[in-house]
Amino acid sequence: MAKRALIGDLEALLGAGKVLTEPEDRAAYSYDAAVVKPVLPLAVVRPETEEELGKVVAYCHRQGIPLTVRGAGTNLSGGTVPHEKGIVILTGKLDKIVELNPEDMYAVVQPGVITANFAKAVEKEGLFYPPDPGSQAVSTLGGNVAENAGGLRGLKYGVTRDYVLGLEFFSAEGDLIRTGSRTVKCVSGYNLAGLLVGSEGTLGVISRIILRLIPYPAAKKSMMALFSDLRSASETVAAIIAARVIPATLEFMDRFTIDAVERFSRAGLPGDIEAMLLIEVDGHPAQVKDEAEKVEKICRDCGALKVRVAENEEERNRVWEARRSALSALAKLRPTVVLEDATVPRSKIPEMVQAIQDIAQEYKVQIGTFGHAGDGNLHPTILTDRRNHDEWRRVEGAVEAIFEAALKLGGTLSGEHGIGIAKAPFLHKEVGRGSIEYSRRIKRALDSRNILNPGKILWLEGSGGE
Amino acid sequence: MAKRALIGDLEALLGAGKVLTEPEDRAAYSYDAAVVKPVLPLAVVRPETEEELGKVVAYCHRQGIPLTVRGAGTNLSGGTVPHEKGIVILTGKLDKIVELNPEDMYAVVQPGVITANFAKAVEKEGLFYPPDPGSQAVSTLGGNVAENAGGLRGLKYGVTRDYVLGLEFFSAEGDLIRTGSRTVKCVSGYNLAGLLVGSEGTLGVISRIILRLIPYPAAKKSMMALFSDLRSASETVAAIIAARVIPATLEFMDRFTIDAVERFSRAGLPGDIEAMLLIEVDGHPAQVKDEAEKVEKICRDCGALKVRVAENEEERNRVWEARRSALSALAKLRPTVVLEDATVPRSKIPEMVQAIQDIAQEYKVQIGTFGHAGDGNLHPTILTDRRNHDEWRRVEGAVEAIFEAALKLGGTLSGEHGIGIAKAPFLHKEVGRGSIEYSRRIKRALDSRNILNPGKILWLEGSGGE
Missing domain, CATH: 3.30.43.10 (Uridine Diphospho-n-acetylenolpyruvylglucosamine Reductase, domain 2)
Known part of the structure; x- marks a missing residue:
């Protein structure tokens, strides 16, 4: 046309x-x-x-x-x-919170509502919307649903999928489809909301979202633990879970990332550490006190050089500043940043971090790794310059090697960033051709003219994307 | 053939x-x-x-x-x-727990594993698989996934859908499809597991299930509260949630059900009560103590005639005996039992219970109502004799009236029992024809010969089921 x-x-x-x-x-x-x-x-x-x-x-x-x-x-x-x-x-103009119902603990929103604004509005009612993708200050709830966005709280609180009770969306033909309910329990018809979550805009255009809310945790406590070697940090993660403590956040940073953060923010991090864990427990005050003590002891028992427990909100903010500045600090080092999100079962984190370090050496690229140790969702971050063709080819090789390593350890290509265009050619390695063919049948049936965000996710060698 | x-x-x-x-x-x-x-x-x-x-x-x-x-x-x-x-x-012979991984808190099971057996195996590792449908002593995990089974813990812990991390299933052609992962975070391809959950065997044949596990709660406390009127009981439910206490179970029984239980088990329930709440809080011991005290106070403030707090495991069992025997007690009264599961936002429970009582009068049928007040999932239970044609017609009228009442209150036809054959003719009233047509396109694309449990869920006036 x-x-x-x-x-x-x-x-x-x-x-x-x-x-x-x-x-x-x-x-x-x-x-x-x-x-x-x-x-x-x-x-x-x-x-x-x-x-x-x-x-x-x-x-x-x-x-x-x-x-x-x-x-x-x-x-x-x-x-x-x-x-x-x-x-x-x-969707920027479709930014209304249509209903916020504290009594029944749900909200109905339009897709353009900004994640952090929504979380704030919910908090005013003593309620909690846990999914907190890194981009929450600007990202929209519609985008979060389309991508099944994760964040720092996946281990304890799950991801966006776990909060979507229902949707209204337009089919490819522009017909309004309703699915799900305002109740936690609803088995009326296919779980179309479940199918749409994470489908990256390829099966429908979301116009309304019903989100489940939970009570805001009464207390929180944060701490930072520094380790002289990677294995101690990993053992700490395993020991925390083995003690049946599920922190709200359990974050990891490797030495390369710590160095970058230190150069960026002069936060006073010691130079001789190989790994850092940032941990927050939340819930009932007595539980928080207990769990914080347990976690602190585990960190020390596992050989942490230093554990810094935040005693007030200001100190808590200081603990998280390092984590929040990780990506910006890394991004300052080179013109192009490739942020990956390969995810492995949490017990495989030591092997995965080691594999990433080996890959950095083999492909001669710089990789800083940080991320969500609690749910196994790491962010190996490759620093490069896209204009350097030779280096870029090595970066592509490293990315593919990272995917292979994650799959070998029983993990997944993408924990929370989606397949999109960037990972589409690799999807078959994880789910197999059968799963992609099955998905393409759904796509074809629901979008016969292939107008809904075509070319994303469903790509097959020999036949390409659709 | x-x-x-x-x-x-x-x-x-x-x-x-x-x-x-x-x-x-x-x-x-x-x-x-x-x-x-x-x-x-x-x-x-x-x-x-x-x-x-x-x-x-x-x-x-x-x-x-x-x-x-x-x-x-x-x-x-x-x-x-x-x-x-x-x-x-x-699926009875496909009953292996293939893997139970306490470190990474997941399990891989075959579809024929019995729900309660699985819960017990998991508990031995200090872990918890919360979904507890009423039939858990015999029901299978495959059936639970196919129906998206609920249970008593929906309010705090969600339903089966919230624990399915991944699936292996056979497509209609018999090809093995893999979807999801052993990690909480996975956005690799369409959320086919989400689509399969609750699809009642119409889209694939499940062969393996990956289930998320959580730590077993350290403490529990149960209580029973008796009310002389329905409204006080409902106000109690609302006040508990408003106090931001989320009980693990928050069950309701109306007078008709209480009378039936009393006749059945001689539990010593007073005869002048109109409603009973059965409440259990769980979690950290200090939290449980706090919440139990709060709930007890709320019950009394809202006018409970009597609150009985279980002080030990034996008393706890006694509290739950009444609830466990509800269905059996009702079923003893007449030859045929129709167990419905219309669900409304929890704040609408008083209106819904009133509507059910009005419907019982209008259609001259006996209805006992009990169920999950915490998540709005009631079980109006109609006692009848299918062989009595006149009465059966009135029962059918009452069932339809219950559906209408739930929808009018912003609820759903089915919270946890599925649509199957019984509710298929009514589904369009909830989700609209558009949603059914959209779903039928998925069904046709994935099961061109219509061999996978045909005739369930997707029924449209004029064109029937498929």
Whole structure:
């Protein structure tokens, strides 16, 4: 379809102010946070109501125009990179918390609500929405659902999937589909919300989300433990779980990352440590006290050089500052950052960290590793310069080697960043061709014209993406 | 296909000992726990390995023979009633706990493992598998996954769906599909496990399940509170949640049920009470103490006539005896029991209980109501005699009226029993035709010959089931 006609149609449908067509607008929405090739969309639209959203989807279906829905564009696997013959739909104006029900502990939201804003609104009611992806200050709940976003609290509190009670979404044809309920228990029909979660916008366009909430924990306690060797840190993680303590967060940083953080923030971290654990327990005050003491003792018993327990909110913030600045600190070192999220069963973390260090040596690339030790979700972060072709080829080799290592240890390619474009060619190594074929049958049945974020996730050698 | 040829083929495939064909065998597997018409299958097979299970599925696909997988047959919506031209596949011999990993807190099981046996095995490791459907002493984990089974702990601990990390299942063609992981975080490809959970055997035949485990709660405390009126009991439930206490179980029984229990077990319950709450809090000992005190105070403040706190395990058992015998006690009163599971947001329980009482009067039927007040999942239980045609018509009217009442209050037709055959004609009232059409497209794409438990869930007026 001619671009001019498309833009005319969209303007007629939504009003001219909601259709962005200037080169700079299209460029702004041609990429996301993954290191993949940007693609200019034909146009960008910003619907302001759920009805307008549905109209755009129906229009795209009639005309066979690919559409990519975009929240904040923080995607780390290229899932929000549009199609060259398609449009981008922004959800930023669909940002209402439709209902926040403390009595029945659920909320109904539009997809454009920002994660952290939602968490704050919920907290005011004494309630808690645990999923906290790294990008929560800007990421949207719609994006979180489409990607099944994780965060620091996966071990104790699960991921986005565990909080989605129901959805309203538009099918490829633009028909409104309802699924799920405002209740924890609902088995009325297929669990379509379960299918849509993590499907990266390839099966429907989300217009409303029903989220489960839980009581806000009454108390929290944080601590930082420093280790002179990796194995002691790993043994500490295993010993904490073996003691049946499930921290709300149990984070890990390797020496390379610690050094980068120290250079970046001068936080006063000692230079002779190989690994750091950042731990927070939460819950009933007596439980928190008990668990914090247990964890501190375990850290010391496992050989921690130093354990720093935060005694107040200010000290707690200082503990987490190091973790929060990890990615920024690493990103300062080189022009291009490739942030991976290979995940292994937590007991395999020592092997996985070792494997990553070996891979860094073998491929002669710099890798800093930090992440969620509690749930086995590590973030090996490769520092490079995409313009250096020789180095980039080695980076690609290292990434593939990291995938292989995670799978060999019984893990997964992606814990929380999605498959998108970046990992699509590798998916078959984890789930097998059968699982991809099965998924493609679903995709074809639900999106016969292949307009819903085409080319993402379902890629097969020999037949490519669809 | 001729029955004799079918049996010959199955015997050749599995060995004669694994194929049951006698009329009494076929009759034994012609019905489940729902009040629906029994259907005799052509044959019943009992595969002993996952490989044999896959072979049977592939054979059925080649020959176009409908198959219904059956665990313990405790289904309450007719989901395990076979097709008249189909076979029943029993999972009883696929009962291995393949792996129980305390370090990484997951287990891998075959579908025929009995729920309570699994819970016990897990408990020995200091771990907890919370879903506890009423039939857990005989129900299987495969059935629990296929139905997304709930139980008493939904409010605090969620339902089966919340513990399924991954699946292996056979597609309609008999190809083995793997999905999910041994980690809490996994976004590699579509969440097929999420789609399969609660799909009642219509999309695949489950051969392995990866289940998430959590630490076993260190302490528990139970109590029973008696009320002279319904509203006080309901206000108590609301006040407990408003105090941000989330009990592990928060059960309700109405007067009719209490009377039946008293007649059945002579437990010494007073005769002048209208409602009873059974409450258990669990977790850290200090938290349990605090919460039990809070709950007791709330019960008294809301006007409980009597609160009995269990001081030891024996007293705790006595508290729960009344609840455990509720269904048996009601079932003794009349020849036929229709156990419903309409669910509403918990704040709507007073309206829902009132609506059920009004419906009992209007349709002149006996209804005892008990169930999971904490998560809004009530079990209105209609006592009748199916052979009495006039009364049965009134029962059918009452059931439909209960569905309407639940939906009007923002609830769902089925919290945990499934749609199956019994509720299929009503599903569209909850999710709309669009959602059913969308689901049928998935079903058609994945089961082109419609052999996987056909006729369940997806029924539309005008076009019937598929």
